[in-house]
Amino acid sequence: MNKQSGFTLIELVIVIIILGILAATAVPKFVDLQGDARASAMKGVKAALEGGATLTYSQAAIQGIEKSSSATVTKSGVNVVNGYPAATTAGIIAAVDLSANDWTVTAGGGTTALTIEASGSTATAGTCEVQYTEAVSGSRPVIEAIVTGC
Numbered sequence: 001m002n003k004q005s006g007f008t009l010i011e012l013v014i015v016i017i018i019l020g021i022l023a024a025t026a027v028p029k030f031v032d033l034q035g036d037a038r039a040s041a042m043k044g045v046k047a048a049l050e051g052g053a054t055l056t057y058s059q060a061a062i063q064g065i066e067k068s069s070s071a072t073v074t075k076s077g078v079n080v081v082n083g084y085p086a087a088t089t090a091g092i093i094a095a096v097d098l099s100a101n102d103w104t105v106t107a108g109g110g111t112t113a114l115t116i117e118a119s120g121s122t123a124t125a126g127t128c129e130v131q132y133t134e135a136v137s138g139s140r141p142v143i144e145a146i147v148t149g150c
Contacts, residue, residue, distance in 0.1 A: 035150045036150075038118060038121070038123070038128055038147075038150035039128070039147035039150040041118060042118075042128060042129065042130055042145045042146075042147050042150065043145050043147065045096075045098070045103070045116055045130045045145070046130050046143055046144070046145035048096045048097075048098075049092070049095075049096055049116075049130065049132055049141075049143045050143055051096075052085065052092075052095040052096040052097075053084045053085055053095065053135075053140065053141055053143070055095075056073060056076065056078050056080060056083070056084060056085050056095050057080075057083040057084050059073045059075055059076060059078075060073055060080050060083040060084075061083060065080065065083065066080075066082070066083030067082065067083065067137075068080070068081075068082070068083070069081060069082065069137075070086075076094060076095065077094060078091050078094050078095045079091045081112075081134050081135060082134075082135040082136065082137050082138075082139075083135065084134060084135040084140065084141045085134070085141070086134055087107075087111065087112050087113055087114045087132060087133065087134040087141075088114075089105045089106075089107075089114070092105055092114055092116070092132060093105060098116070101119065102118065102119055103116055103117070103118060103119060104116070104117050104118070104119050104121075112133055112134045113131065113132065113133045113134070114131070114132045115129050115130070115131055115132075116129060116130040116131075116132065117129045117130075123149050123150055124149050126146060126149075127146060127147075127148050127149025127150070128146065128147060128148075128149050128150035129145075129146050130143065130144070130145050130146070131143070131144045131146065
């Protein structure tokens, strides 16, 4: 007689139970990936703003308008204040090349600040956005990514 070997029904049930427990502990970690993706996108916009501001300042310095309180960079057409992009919707979109379909740029606290949010975002105001405050004389613009509620 040949003896057959294999898994018993009890062994198979135990393996299925262990896999179920592992899946139940892993699923919550993957459920919140959408919030992490939005937070990463906000950080990406912040980095793009910093890079765009630096590039704009470089162009303004070449033209000799980096200390001007109001000017326009000839090559890119970006309005600048103290050499950095002014806090205007058109200026920021031009300096960073943001898609108007993907991002909403709105005036923030006064005429020197902007808020950038993902279009169609359902996050509470002030919890998933990038804030841009234009440069004052002798300093860079203040760019802050707020990702507490993405």
